[in-house]
Amino acid sequence: MKITREDILHLAKLSNFSLSEDEIKSLGTDLENIIGYISELNELDTEGVEPTYQVFEMENVWRDDEIKEQEASREDLLNLTTESAQDQIKVPKVL
Amino acid sequence: MRIASKEISAVSLVKEALGKAKKYEDKNIFVSLNEENALRKAKEIDEKIARGEKVGRLAGVPYALKDNFLSKEGMTTASSHILEPFESPIDSTTVKKLESEGAIMIGRTNLDSFAHGSSTENSYFGVTKNARSDERVAGGSSGGSAVAVALDIVEFATGTDTGGSIRQPASFNGVYGFKPTYGTISRYGVVAMASSTDCIGFFTKSTEDMDLLMEICSGQDENDLTTLPDYYLDSKIKPAKKVGIIKDFDNDKVDENIKNALKEKVEFLKKKGVEIVELNMPTLKYALAVYYIIVPAEVASNLSRYDGIRYGFRSSEAKDLDEIYSKTRNEGFMTENKRRIMIGNFVLSSGFYDAYYLKAEKARTKIIEEYENAFKQVDFIITPVSPNPAFKIGEKVNDPVSMYLEDVMSVPINLAGVPSLAIPAGKTKEGLSLGLQIVGPRRSDKALLKFANELKEESDA
Numbered sequence: 001m002k003i004t005r006e007d008i009l010h011l012a013k014l015s016n017f018s019l020s021e022d023e024i025k026s027l028g029t030d031l032e033n034i035i036g037y038i039s040e041l042n043e044l045d046t047e048g049v050e051p052t053y054q055v056f057e058m059e060n061v062w063r064d065d066e067i068k069e070q071e072a073s074r075e076d077l078l079n080l081t082t083e084s085a086q087d088q089i090k091v092p093k094v095l
Numbered sequence: 096m097r098i099a100s101k102e103i104s105a106v107s108l109v110k111e112a113l114g115k116a117k118k119y120e121d122k123n124i125f126v127s128l129n130e131e132n133a134l135r136k137a138k139e140i141d142e143k144i145a146r147g148e149k150v151g152r153l154a155g156v157p158y159a160l161k162d163n164f165l166s167k168e169g170m171t172t173a174s175s176h177i178l179e180p181f182e183s184p185i186d187s188t189t190v191k192k193l194e195s196e197g198a199i200m201i202g203r204t205n206l207d208s209f210a211h212g213s214s215t216e217n218s219y220f221g222v223t224k225n226a227r228s229d230e231r232v233a234g235g236s237s238g239g240s241a242v243a244v245a246l247d248i249v250e251f252a253t254g255t256d257t258g259g260s261i262r263q264p265a266s267f268n269g270v271y272g273f274k275p276t277y278g279t280i281s282r283y284g285v286v287a288m289a290s291s292t293d294c295i296g297f298f299t300k301s302t303e304d305m306d307l308l309m310e311i312c313s314g315q316d317e318n319d320l321t322t323l324p325d326y327y328l329d330s331k332i333k334p335a336k337k338v339g340i341i342k343d344f345d346n347d348k349v350d351e352n353i354k355n356a357l358k359e360k361v362e363f364l365k366k367k368g369v370e371i372v373e374l375n376m377p378t379l380k381y382a383l384a385v386y387y388i389i390v391p392a393e394v395a396s397n398l399s400r401y402d403g404i405r406y407g408f409r410s411s412e413a414k415d416l417d418e419i420y421s422k423t424r425n426e427g428f429m430t431e432n433k434r435r436i437m438i439g440n441f442v443l444s445s446g447f448y449d450a451y452y453l454k455a456e457k458a459r460t461k462i463i464e465e466y467e468n469a470f471k472q473v474d475f476i477i478t479p480v481s482p483n484p485a486f487k488i489g490e491k492v493n494d495p496v497s498m499y500l501e502d503v504m505s506v507p508i509n510l511a512g513v514p515s516l517a518i519p520a521g522k523t524k525e526g527l528s529l530g531l532q533i534v535g536p537r538r539s540d541k542a543l544l545k546f547a548n549e550l551k552e553e554s555d556a
Contacts, residue, residue, distance in 0.1 A: 014440040015395065016402075017433060018421040030434055030495050034387065035441065037496050038451065041384040044458055051456030052463060054291055054321075055512030056278045057537075061320040072184035080181070080406035089404060092415050 001039065003032040096250040096304050098154050101144060105137035105155025105199065112157035112201045115248040122224045124239045124248070125202040126162045127169050133157070133201045140197055151196030152307065158193065159243040159252035162203040163210055163286040166190045173286045174218040175208040177427025178407045187284025188319070189253060189295055192312050204239025204252060208429040209398065210260055210288045212236050213481075213501040216492045217431040224488070226268040227526050231485040234264030237298070241268040244298040245528075251308060252298045257288045258386055259480065259505025261296045262517035266480040266530020269519045271299045273544070275309065276537045277512030278323040281316030289393035290321075292386075292509035302548040305516070309540060323538070330541035338364055339374040339473035344504055350483040356520040356529045360477060360550065372473050376465045381458055382507035387499055388442050388455035389510070394432075395439025401427065434495055459510050466511045470536040475546055477533050479504055480517050484527040505532070514540045516547050 008028045012019045019027065074087065083090040099105035113130055140155045160166060163173045165183035172178045190200070207217040215223040215238025223238040225231035226245035233242050240252035241264035254261035256274035265272025273296045280295040287293060295312070299305045313327040340361060345354070361371055403409035403423030410422035428436070442451035469476060481501050491498040508515045515534045522528055533550075535543040 008437075011437040011440050011444075014444065015424070015433070015436045016399075016420045017425045017428075017437075018418070019425060019433075023430075023433070027430075027433060027437065031437060031441070033494075033496050034434065034438055034499075037499070038384045038387050038438075038442075041381055041388070041454055041458060042450075044378065044381050044454075044461070046454055046457035046461065049457040049460050051453055052460045053456055055463070055510075056321045057323065058321075063317060063320075076184035077405075080184070081404065082409040091404060091419060092413070094416050 001032070001035055003028055003035065096156055096300075098152075098156055099137075099140055099144060099150070099197070105140040105144075106134065108155050109133050109137040109157050109199055109201060112249050115246065116202055116243075119246055119248065121229070122226070122242055122246070123221050124204055124223055124242050124246075125159070126172055126174060126205050126220050126239070128202040129168050129200050132168045133199050136199050151198075152311065153193060154197035156198045156251070157201045157249045158198050159202055159204045159240055159249045160190065160200045161206055161237050161240045161253050161255060163206060163255060164190055164253055165284040165286075166200060168200060169203060171203070171286070172219070173209050174206045174220055175427065175429065175432070176219045176408055177401050177423065178286075179219065181407050183284075185284055188281035188316050189312055190284065196311055201249060204237070204243055206239060207236040207431065209286065209432055210236035210255055210257060211394070211429070211431045211435055213259065213263060213498055214486075214492065215239060215264070216488065217429050219429060222488055225485045227528055228485070230487055231527065232267070232488050234267035234485060236260040238264045240298050241265050241270060241272065244268075244270045244300060247300075250300070251304055254296050254298055255285060255288070256294045256296050256509065257292050258390060258509050259502045261298065262480045262505055262515060262530070262532055263501065265298055265517040266532070267485040267528060269522070269528030269530070271302060271305055271519070271547075272517040273297055273305050273309070274508065274515050275313065275540050276323070276514045278321050279309075279313045279327065279514075279540060281314075281319040281322050283316055283318035287397040289390040290397065291393060292390065292512075294509070302544045302551065306541065306544050309544070326538050327541055330538065332542045332545050333474075335369060335474040335546050337370045337372055337473040339372045339469055339476040341376050341379065341476060341478050342373050343376055343379055344478050348482050349479060352484060352523045352529055353479045353482065357477065357479060357531060360520065360531060363550070374469050374472065374476065376469060378458065378461045378465050379507050382462055382510055383499060383503045385455045385458045385462065385510060386502065386506035387438070388451050389459065391435040391439035392443050392452050393439070394435045395443065398432065398436055403427070431495070462507055463511045466513055466536075475533050475535050475543065477531055480530045480532045481505065484523055484529055508534055513537055514543055516543055518547050518550065
């Protein structure tokens with residue numbers, strides 16, 4: 001399968017990457033090779049087979065709906081961000 | 096392993112480990128050392144011992160932490176730029192359990208950024224070199240942890256194994272590396288890669304040490320709802336009567352040294368009276384393609400949280416909110432991270448979902464069935480971990496598909512969620528380590544370690 005420049009730009013948008021020109025080119029080649037490889041799976045007959053998304057042998061795990069004391073405080077968490085003000089995380093204006 | 100007592104102090108154990116870590120600085124094993132905290136904790140343990148107080152089963156034992164486990168001590172970087180400044184406010188469950196038994200983290204080990212890779216070349220902090228050769232890769236993604244144990248810097252190290260990231264570096268450096276049954280050890284507080292295959296495990300120098308670490312760290316955790324009910328301690332152990340070898344893995348892509356190592360173990364088992372069964376597992380040849388569809392899909396989802404807003408690095412070039420996301424992510428991720436995220440978004444996108452993602456999850460069912468059938472015929476399976484010993488630094492890093500092919504024999508195990516232990520299996524003429532892996536049915540972890548121990552004792556005698 002041929003991966004075009006438009007395909008790469010679309011995937012970069014979905015992935016939220018501002019790729020450089022060089023990256024658009026090199027990732028195009030890489031992705032085309034990888035997709036070529038994984039496409040070998042087409043040979044395998046999976047007609048009538050159910051998919052398996054998880055292997056943890058269980059369906060639902062229940063717990064009581066109660067708020068527990070958290071290990072990390074609000075202050076701890078705010079300390080992790082680049083910019084904060086008035087107990088909120090600060091970002092550039094959106095509108 | 097050596098544990099602190101009245102005869103050996105924890106401080107001396109920790110100082111020795113830190114000294115060795117510095118001696119091997121050129122191997123680039125550690126992202127950071129934890130000197131101050133480690134020495135303070137060691138002193139506390141020595142004081143407890145002097146007062147005659149009870150200490151844990153790992154009192155004063157120095158260990159290395161793969162740098163994708165959260166710990167309040169130092170930065171948790173996942174060997175990435177985007178998490179470079181991340182100081183965790185919590186400890187992962189594994190760190191908590193190890194430290195409650197007195198283990199002391201002396202440093203955080205290098206990995207392929209976000210555990211994406213099979214060589215520890217994709218790290219923001221540079222390449223980790225193989226324990227046996229400076230020209231060769233350590234394997235990956237848990238390369239730093241494997242080398243730290245192989246060079247006897249620490250008694251054990253933690254690892255994560257999503258598709259071979261513990262077993263392959265273990266085999267490249269000649270140590271034991273265990274990937275337990277999916278859900279045996281809590282993943283809480285470990286940087287997520289692919290949630291349906293991520294497993295926590297260890298590197299050790301013996302199966303007894305591995306067993307002790309499993310006793311301490313396995314078990315249900317309310318913070319990780321995919322953990323299995325406690326089973327490890329109660330596992331029943333029967334002697335292995337039948338062991339399988341996989342016919343489909345015996346091909347010309349496998350290095351002669353590895354073929355011979357496998358032959359030797361098989362001969363040894365036969366002499367012991369174990370029946371060897373040749374297994375046909377034809378779907379396994381598709382496991383790598385299945386893995387490189389499912390895992391990138393889960394990676395794309397798990398790594399969408401790195402947005403430069405709440406924690407980690409934020410690009411200084413960004414002028415608006417959209418640029419915070421796109422520039423932070425573009426500057427913060429390594430090329431291999433980007434490949435996987437983009438492949439993940441490709442296989443999940445409309446038009447390709449059925450042909451790739453859904454198809455792969457169906458193929459996964461067939462792979463699981465093949466293992467289930469195999470374990471109706473045999474107690475364990477023995478196979479190579481990877482087709483070759485440690486390759487040269489730079490040999491594969493710019494060719495993603497050839498790097499992925501490294502994982503061809505390790506990924507099916509993760510897709511099926513079964514346990515597998517990498518065991519040392521001698522060396523090549525040039526002195527490179529060789530390894531094999533023993534695979535068992537789900538929840539056979541304790542029996543598997545016992546079986547591996549029998550394999551070792553007698554073949555060494």
